[in-house]
Amino acid sequence: MTISFLTTSFPRYEGDYAGNFILKIACGIAKLGAQVEIVAPDTQDASPLSLPPEISLTRFKYFFPRSAQKVAYGTGIANRLKQKRWSLFQIPFLFLAFIIATLRSSRKSQVLHAFWSLAGIVSVVVSLIKPKPIVITLWGSDIFFLKTPILSTIFKSILERADVIICENQHFKNQLTKLSNNNIFVIPNGIDLEQFKPRDKLSARATLKLPENKLIILSTGSLTKNKGHKYLIHALSDLLQTRDDIHLCIVGSGEEHESLAYEIKELNLDRKIDLVGSVSNEMIATWLNAADIFVLPSLHEGTPNSLLEAMATGLPSVASATGGIPEIIDDGSNGFLVTPANSKEIKAKLSQLIESSELRDRLGTQARLKLESDFGSWEVQAKQLHGIYQELLNKTELPHNSMTNSMDASFKVLTVYYKHKPGGFCKRLQMKINAYLEQGWKVHYVAVELFPYKHPNLIPHILPTPFKNHNTLLFWIYFFTLAPWFTAWVAYREKVQLISIFSLAYACLCAPAKWITGSPILTFIRTMKEKREFTFGNYTIIYRLKRLLDKFGIAISDSLVANSESIKTELTELGETKVPIIYNNITESKLDRPEQRKEILKEFGLQEESFLVVTTGLLIARKNIQCLIRAFAKVDSNKAVLLIIGEGPLLKTLQDLVKQLGLKDRVIFTGWREDVMKILPGCDLFVFPSYLEGLSNSLLEAMACGLPCLVSDIPENAEIITPPQQRFPADQDETLSAMIDEVLHSSEKLEFLHNSTLEDRKRYIFNWEKKITAIAEEVVNRH
Structure with missing residues (x-):
């Protein structure tokens, strides 16, 4: 064995x-x-x-x-x-x-x-x-x-x-x-009754150089707050001030050493209380034999070895009535019990023992008998354990649960994202979760905040964080240090059968969960933002680290799904050749355009003849909103109004740019809007100038509303908006300005953009939820 x-x-x-x-x-x-x-x-x-x-x-x-x-x-x-x-x-x-x-x-x-x-x-x-x-x-x-x-x-x-x-x-x-x-x-703790037994007191004191004629009170254990040594010191302070024949020794070390030393000095008891420090295991028995009384003033305990050793040595003990201690000490028979953190009770019990050597002898004798009758040696405990091991080995089956791959209502999926926030990423995440819920599956959602939508089968698992700001480096260090293990335990405890997440970074995070549960990882990738041409200096190192993480994410994932040809191409460059594509989908808007327009004009106090240009998304650098504002400043028409729907760290910078260019009356920052799908139908033109993008939900939403679109000429946008006449170089605000001017002054051009949008959006009207649940079933069945 x-x-x-x-x-x-x-x-x-x-x-x-x-x-x-x-x-x-x-x-x-x-x-x-x-x-x-x-x-x-x-x-x-x-x-x-x-x-x-x-x-x-x-x-x-x-x-x-x-x-x-x-x-x-x-x-x-x-x-x-x-x-x-x-x-x-x-x-x-x-x-x-x-x-x-x-x-x-x-x-x-x-x-x-x-x-x-x-x-x-x-x-x-x-x-x-x-x-x-x-x-x-x-x-x-x-x-x-x-x-x-x-x-x-x-x-x-x-x-x-x-x-x-x-x-x-x-x-x-x-x-x-x-x-x-x-x-x-x-199985009670074992005790070496041969090592810990009554021996000659004077010999022990001579070894430790302790006085022969004083009554020595002893406490052993780590110097932590839980051990309650300060209550013992306070209990003895009055007695030690008036008597010279009592001495307290505290054996052990810990973080409370300085605090206890300061308290002893403040009470002017440094000559009557010794903080001995740590001693070897062999010397513990010597210290116990040198003492007259043992005290364990802990706030919480299990079955403390220090108390068992003191009782085995024949010492009368005063100990807190907590944990398993009342099972060892029969109050008044083989020791005294006191309420934890109660100096008065400790003082009262110690006073009895100090004044009566007969009481000390009687309690000490009974303590030793208790240990001999109820607590065996370590060898006895070893025999009990050996019997348990043998019984386990004799069993033919172990009681570990195996995972089932059935896709019925008991099927469990795990998904992870740090928190729900405005943006296309979380909209698509919500759609995925809803698709799984509609199948009757249980979805376990790991995050630092509650998901804003409730469902009986949506079970949140919140990782507590001390950080209120979730955009700091410290938060991300904290999150990516603890989240993998927290996620693994959720997956293990709930016995999830599929881990379904967005992005390769989260695939890496879920690696421990996969190793522990054996569940496959299905990774949907909607964007890969980090590209070499947009990294400089030290950021090149970050770029390379992220690419290494991407490679690990690919390796750990059992199945990858891209949402565009450009993403599939990047995955191919990283070594993954078999990548299916599931495009983001759209649902055609049925809202009445004239009615929505009236609402917008009324809300923002605009004239009937206003030409409404709109853009949506996070206000971050890669969205390239600065280019749109500079282009808008060059548009030759006062009736053009730009609505910027979104929030982000660049809001103040963009507002300053608008003020600098004299556009305060023509550019409106709406903030983030939950009713964006009601605003878009009432606008005239959608502009999307991003440098970097996945298959953008913002653009697809504009197409769903039938809005004419102008987009930056990047691969992801070119997949959606096919006519080159609707695309402009992302770094050329003059070209964009000219295109807006043309649309503004040409109803034929505006009609062309509208019709081409309707044609392009046909490819994206399909049941996305059905496709992603089908691929989830395929991954689980294959696994």
Whole structure:
């Protein structure tokens, strides 16, 4: 039997206390004849350990340089992330390195045993790639995953996928049972009753150079807020001020060291309270034997080893009534329980123990008996685990769910986009979602904001973000760091059968979701904006990086769909030869043009004879609105009015240009309009001057309304507007101005543009939704 132990904490060097109990369990399993392969994160101060031949250790590096690996060890992952927020960005690297290391080291293993939730996630991912039974040991601290929606979802998914869950006390099991019906076993922490037993107090004090004639109160554990040491200090402050025969020693290290040291100094107790710092595992027993009373004032706990070790040493204890501690301490019989964060109760219980050596002896004796009767050695725990492993291996089938490819109402699709916003991209995304919903499919939508439309089968999954502005570099770093893993968990939890997204960048983002679920990725590509001729200086590097991402997106996608010949040509250049085309479609507008025109003239206070030129879209550089405004300034007619429908970062720049050219009375910025399809029919001419474009929804909407169109002469526009007389060079405002002038003064020219628009739009009147659902079914069935 070969077992893989996955853990985020393991002794870094001989005598280290971090994850020492995992080493003890591994040694117990090895004594039963099993091979144990341990996978744990590397750290700067790690050194080789002397291990039995049956145990192998893989320490994986997850960041460079080695000294920058700051996520694991110390005071624990959660506390480290709070201390060093920037280390949050190491989490994806830790996950990926952990998964790769586990895949390599666990080739021969038959069971994956993960310790803590993070390792549990890794075990689930690895088991999907290489199916193996999963055992996950959770502690009380893991229950705090339920505090936020994302972590709660992850935690519940872990519980659902594990074959066996092990917890340390009945209190924790009761909480887990509310979340999962999986096999949950209570196996109390083991304790080395030989290492931790009553020994000569004076000898221990001599070793530690502690005074023989003082009553020593001891607390051990990491110096974190959760351990509640400040409540212990406040509880003892009055007693220590008036008595010289009491001394408090706090053993451990952590981020609260400076705060506690300052508080001790402020209370003038620095001669009566020692912050000892970290000590080796072997020395913990010596410290316990040197003490008279043990205190554990934690705010939250599971079944703390520090308390078990103190009780095994025969110490009377005062501990917080939280987590599994009430299962260990019978209040007043083998120790005292106090309310967490209550200095008065701690002081009262300690006063009783300080004043009565008989009470201390009685509680200490009963504490040792409790440990001997209810808590076995690590070898006993190892035997229990070995039995669980054997039972799992005896099963012929593992309880992992397989994906079904049926396309009925239970079919689940995942789509991702950071947020819904005005523009053709999200209109087309909405159409795709509606098409899937009409088939009765469930659509899981991942974003940072809620989708503005509701449907019983549209299930949003919101990735929380601290950034209100979604156009900053920090937001995009945050989004593309966390979104892949969040998306993967959504896909895994919901058991989606198809990942359907727009753009190759989002295909890259969905790669972990594909690897975890095995679901195919269907990528619709409507535009590829980054082109070499529009990149300069440092942007050339960005361009090349994006092209690399494009290539990866192509590689990870199971099927690509272009929406134009020009996009298909670019994909071919990147190595993809079989690309179907599904053009964007349009629906012919049936609105009454004269009536709509009256509404526009009334809203904007325009004259009946006004000639309305309109353009729509985001106000960004590649839309080339500056060219249109400069061209409009040269139009020889005061009756021409330009409506610019849209919003964007260039709004102020464009408004300044209009003012500079003296066009304030002839150019109207409407902002973004939801009723654009009511405005377009009432206009006279649509102009679309983009430098770069996909198959534009803005242009197609104008054609749907039968508007005469003038467009920039780029490949994507030429696919839609075929007559060359309707196209102008994107950088020549004089040519555009002359074309507008001609239309303005020639009813024949205007009629020609109108008729050619009606002819060109015939190719785009079809059932787009039917085509995209058909290709989705084809991809799933082929997969």
